[in-house]
Amino acid sequence: MNEAELAIVGAGPAGLSAAIEAAQKGTKVLLIDENAKPGGQLFKQIHKFFGSSAHKAGTRGINIGAQLLQETQKLGIRVWLNSEVCGIEQGHNLWIIQNHKESIRIHAKKIILATGATENAVAFPGWDIPGVMGAGAAQTMVNVHRVLPGHRFVMVGSGNVGVIVSYQMMQAGADVVAIVEAAPKIGGYGVHTAKVCRAGVPFYVSHTVKRTLGTNHVEGVELIALDENFKQIPGTEKMLACDTVCLATGLTPLTELAWLAGCKFDYVGALGGNLPIHNEKMQTTEKDLYIAGDISGTEEASTAMEEGRLAGINAAAALGYVTEQEAARRSAEIWESLNSLRCGYFGQRRREAKDHMLKKGAEMIR
Amino acid sequence: MKSELKTTGAPSLEELRASPAFPTPEQLRRGPIAVIECIEEIPCNPCEAACPKHAIHIGTPITNLPRLDVDQCIGCGKCVAACPGLAIYVKNFTYSDCDCTISFPFEYLPLPKEGEEVEMVDRHGKVLCKGTICRVNNAKGNDHTAVITAVYPKTFFEDVVSMKRLKN
Numbered sequence: 001m002n003e004a005e006l007a008i009v010g011a012g013p014a015g016l017s018a019a020i021e022a023a024q025k026g027t028k029v030l031l032i033d034e035n036a037k038p039g040g041q042l043f044k045q046i047h048k049f050f051g052s053s054a055h056k057a058g059t060r061g062i063n064i065g066a067q068l069l070q071e072t073q074k075l076g077i078r079v080w081l082n083s084e085v086c087g088i089e090q091g092h093n094l095w096i097i098q099n100h101k102e103s104i105r106i107h108a109k110k111i112i113l114a115t116g117a118t119e120n121a122v123a124f125p126g127w128d129i130p131g132v133m134g135a136g137a138a139q140t141m142v143n144v145h146r147v148l149p150g151h152r153f154v155m156v157g158s159g160n161v162g163v164i165v166s167y168q169m170m171q172a173g174a175d176v177v178a179i180v181e182a183a184p185k186i187g188g189y190g191v192h193t194a195k196v197c198r199a200g201v202p203f204y205v206s207h208t209v210k211r212t213l214g215t216n217h218v219e220g221v222e223l224i225a226l227d228e229n230f231k232q233i234p235g236t237e238k239m240l241a242c243d244t245v246c247l248a249t250g251l252t253p254l255t256e257l258a259w260l261a262g263c264k265f266d267y268v269g270a271l272g273g274n275l276p277i278h279n280e281k282m283q284t285t286e287k288d289l290y291i292a293g294d295i296s297g298t299e300e301a302s303t304a305m306e307e308g309r310l311a312g313i314n315a316a317a318a319l320g321y322v323t324e325q326e327a328a329r330r331s332a333e334i335w336e337s338l339n340s341l342r343c344g345y346f347g348q349r350r351r352e353a354k355d356h357m358l359k360k361g362a363e364m365i366r
Numbered sequence: 367m368k369s370e371l372k373t374t375g376a377p378s379l380e381e382l383r384a385s386p387a388f389p390t391p392e393q394l395r396r397g398p399i400a401v402i403e404c405i406e407e408i409p410c411n412p413c414e415a416a417c418p419k420h421a422i423h424i425g426t427p428i429t430n431l432p433r434l435d436v437d438q439c440i441g442c443g444k445c446v447a448a449c450p451g452l453a454i455y456v457k458n459f460t461y462s463d464c465d466c467t468i469s470f471p472f473e474y475l476p477l478p479k480e481g482e483e484v485e486m487v488d489r490h491g492k493v494l495c496k497g498t499i500c501r502v503n504n505a506k507g508n509d510h511t512a513v514i515t516a517v518y519p520k521t522f523f524e525d526v527v528s529m530k531r532l533k534n
Binding site: 203 | 375407408411428473489491508
């Protein structure tokens with residue numbers, strides 16, 4: 001069987017940051033990704049990131065991705081692309097399908113899962129006709145493949161994903177005729193919503209899509225108002241002409257490999273659902289298995305990169321490349337940055353949910 | 367209070383005036399000045415580092431709202447392209463007897479040309495008046511956030527925040 005010291009599954013912001021952190025200390029890293037290119041979702045984030053100016057804030061996601069890849073190359077990190085990790089046995093053995101045809105097994109001393117998250121869908125009559133798609137899918141088409149999937153968009157969901165993707169569809173030349181939100185309040189950051197608002201995009205709070213119009217392709221949507229119990233209010237229907245409906249209705253962590261490995265889980269609604277229990281080292285209840293990024297709770301690329309660094313330094317320490325003291329010092333530094341990202345109106349709820357998780361992790365992982 | 371920002375997407379003047387960065391009507395009319403429309407505690411601070419006069423303060427934690435030291439601000443506009451939220455513009459009430467200017471961030475193509483007449487919009491995208499482009503600053507350091515300066519009538523001084531997107 002092939003051998004790896006540290007195998008990292010997923011080469012997005014968390015996986016790349018984990019690989020760089022560990023390789024800088026001398027760890028021999030194997031980075032595995034199912035896609036043809038590394039970078040995860042970073043290469044479709046063409047907007048400038050928030051965060052601290054000390055940590056690349058104000059830099060576009062696409063450029064952060066390029067910097068991480070450069071660093072990965074400089075450190076000579078081994079990267080396997082077109083490689084799907086399909087199984088994990090005895091906590092150490094990964095079963096990988098390469099290029100959709102070859103089956104490979106690899107034994108890793110330590111593993112970091114940085115598998116990310118997947119988009120949630122909501123179902124309504126006509127959600128299955130062409131023209132209805134995930135907001136992330138539309139973003140990939142436009143920003144990665146340079147294909148504009150429609151000209152008149154309705155966005156379902158007003159969180160940051162919905163609002164940012166709406167903005168980017170307009171940058172690509174399309175119109176956004178509505179952003180629809182079931183809750184009575186808009187979810188995304190005010191600076192993002194103000195940006196699309198001054199471009200003339202109306203928000204419909206306490207509304208949902210009742211159905212789409214059209215048989216072979218979306219030709220419009222019927223919106224309907226919702227009461228405080230999220231029940232549709234008959235008689236409030238409104239038709240809007242559009243050719244594309246995007247769903248930005250949340251993300252669910254991709255945890256299959258952690259389940260297979262036997263990790264213990266906890267349900268944390270504020271962070272996207274069932275999550276592998278982990279401690280402040282990003283270590284799971286399977287002690288040689290670490291997690292980082294959206295698999296440990298859906299947040300943002302900035303927090304995913306910091307969590308990747310945490311998992312990377314602690315896996316390197318567990319392999320003997322850094323002393324426990326040095327890992328603790330570096331971890332404290334990263335935690336300070338993480339805590340500053342989990343502050344304020346938007347961050348507090350995630351901070352509390354993470355604190356609850358870490359407490360659980362401290363009790364169960366010794 | 368029902369938040370306009372969280373129900374319509376754009377802040378009301380009352381919500382803006384209640385934030386620590388928003389200049390008073392008198393300060394706004396003194397000459398070129400940065401107007402920061404950032405009223406939610408989000409983890410973000412590049413404006414603070416961008417200001418050569420150290421007129422913008424955030425400190426720690428970085429979720430603090432920005433504060434503008436109005437007496438230090440010279441309206442240079444370095445913060446306009448630096449703000450990842452595109453939430454800062456510079457306004458100059460003293461441009462001429464009838465007209466004022468705004469320098470705002472703009473990330474749509476095509477960019478307007480100097481001398482072109484465009485439609486100026488409010489926070490909800492409503493066209494309020496015509497404006498004339500006097501500068502398009504797309505310097506490399508702006509990283510593709512062009513800063514557009516337009517001249518428009520003083521009657522609409524406070525409500526104009528941007529221009530209508532041009533179509534190819």
